[in-house]
Amino acid sequence: MKSNNINITGYGACGYVGKAAFIIQDNDRQILLDAGLKIKSGELTEAPKGIDKHVPFLDGVIVSHAHTDHSTYTPSLIKHGFQGSIHMTPPTRDIAQVLWADHMKIEGERHWSEEDFLRAFSQIETHKYHEKFKIADGITAEFYNAGHILGSAITVIDWDGTRILYTGDFNDRVTAIFDGFEIPEEEVDIVITESTNGVRDIPKREIVNKQLMDKTRETLSRGGKMLIPTFSIGRSQELLFEIAREKALDKVPVYIDGMIRSMNAITNRYLRPDFVAPKVLDLVKDLGGKSPLKKDNFHDVTRENFGNTGEFRRRVSRSDETSIIVSTAGMLDAGPIHTYLDGTAHQRKNTLAFVGYQVEGTQGRQILDGSRKMVINKLMRRPKTINLDLEIMRFHFSGHTSKEGIKSLMELTNPKEVVLVHGDLENQKNLVNYLSNGRNYTILDEKKQFTYNI
Numbered sequence: 001m002k003s004n005n006i007n008i009t010g011y012g013a014c015g016y017v018g019k020a021a022f023i024i025q026d027n028d029r030q031i032l033l034d035a036g037l038k039i040k041s042g043e044l045t046e047a048p049k050g051i052d053k054h055v056p057f058l059d060g061v062i063v064s065h066a067h068t069d070h071s072t073y074t075p076s077l078i079k080h081g082f083q084g085s086i087h088m089t090p091p092t093r094d095i096a097q098v099l100w101a102d103h104m105k106i107e108g109e110r111h112w113s114e115e116d117f118l119r120a121f122s123q124i125e126t127h128k129y130h131e132k133f134k135i136a137d138g139i140t141a142e143f144y145n146a147g148h149i150l151g152s153a154i155t156v157i158d159w160d161g162t163r164i165l166y167t168g169d170f171n172d173r174v175t176a177i178f179d180g181f182e183i184p185e186e187e188v189d190i191v192i193t194e195s196t197n198g199v200r201d202i203p204k205r206e207i208v209n210k211q212l213m214d215k216t217r218e219t220l221s222r223g224g225k226m227l228i229p230t231f232s233i234g235r236s237q238e239l240l241f242e243i244a245r246e247k248a249l250d251k252v253p254v255y256i257d258g259m260i261r262s263m264n265a266i267t268n269r270y271l272r273p274d275f276v277a278p279k280v281l282d283l284v285k286d287l288g289g290k291s292p293l294k295k296d297n298f299h300d301v302t303r304e305n306f307g308n309t310g311e312f313r314r315r316v317s318r319s320d321e322t323s324i325i326v327s328t329a330g331m332l333d334a335g336p337i338h339t340y341l342d343g344t345a346h347q348r349k350n351t352l353a354f355v356g357y358q359v360e361g362t363q364g365r366q367i368l369d370g371s372r373k374m375v376i377n378k379l380m381r382r383p384k385t386i387n388l389d390l391e392i393m394r395f396h397f398s399g400h401t402s403k404e405g406i407k408s409l410m411e412l413t414n415p416k417e418v419v420l421v422h423g424d425l426e427n428q429k430n431l432v433n434y435l436s437n438g439r440n441y442t443i444l445d446e447k448k449q450f451t452y453n454i
């Protein structure tokens, strides 16, 4: 008699963050959870090794959310012969389209071609939250809002009656867009969870938001500019919603620059009860049906609005006007934020606010570690070193769950087995110690199978 044990194998995001790709299989069927790339500062992205040979046998692919480390290897599956469905939520599809196109612009066809990219889109099947869909015979799945970024999903898979929950990236904190994550009411057998934050203390979002807003008001009142470099999706919309809520900032120009603009446009399409928290819709109502991202004092820095954007950025940064600038890149290695800093970095009255994680090796990280110099336009013809005399502040936002969030996930779903992924080993070990109470925990090792005996 053949056994029908379920095996889970990680091809990335095992003991570190990046290139998430996990295969769940039994004797007859196999599915892939996520297909991400690993981002390395100053280097090209890295693909998960070893999944290509599985690709022709995959019955389906689930993409938990659009972040590069979870989605950007997906078109390569097409190149390796995948003809089935790629399941994700509608916002994830829209955001992935922008991020994948951007990836191609930067790295060309290293991992996949433009044709693979287009074919991948024809194989995407979107599902809203709480809609059961079929992946293969005997396998169904359902998405729940993960509260991480727009469209992010916690996936619950029913595999011949065995229930497997994959968290993807999730957040328990109440943010300006979400009220934490959702999960099913029934128990599950296996939880595969991210463990990015380990047991680190994650402050409540309202505290961090207040710190940021206080510093913003202080900066503006001393005649300065508030510069917020941030990633295009997630934190930027959150902060813009927060700024939109502050009536005291109604008259302050907010300049929005870089890829954040495309992500705002996508966000505007999903300001609906199934994708964002009710408070966002209340805010829309307060604004007479208008998206908070389109408030009168919010300005998209585009050629259509302001003519030559480079010149406009220089003008804004050198003017005496107080303003808030929300721009890519989040880790200060490139992007319009460089031009804004060129004109503002020498004045103490201005503030540079870090609102996201800074990867080792990035200029953002070097500044957080104490450097007060940076190179702007590093990759362009005229790189220039500038001194940072402005105030530099760090705010402890995290898009990932706290240890309390994981604990409550355990209590609510009561799994027999817990598999930890997407976190560094130290954090994972600490988390296991913190959670331990009779459950079985496995820190997934790359390419080592975890077996669930039915």
Ligand SMILES: [Zn+2]
Pocket: 065, 067, 070, 148, 169
């Ligand atoms: Zn993510």
Ligand SMILES: [Zn+2]
Pocket: 017, 018, 067, 069, 070, 169, 422
């Ligand atoms: Zn991730």
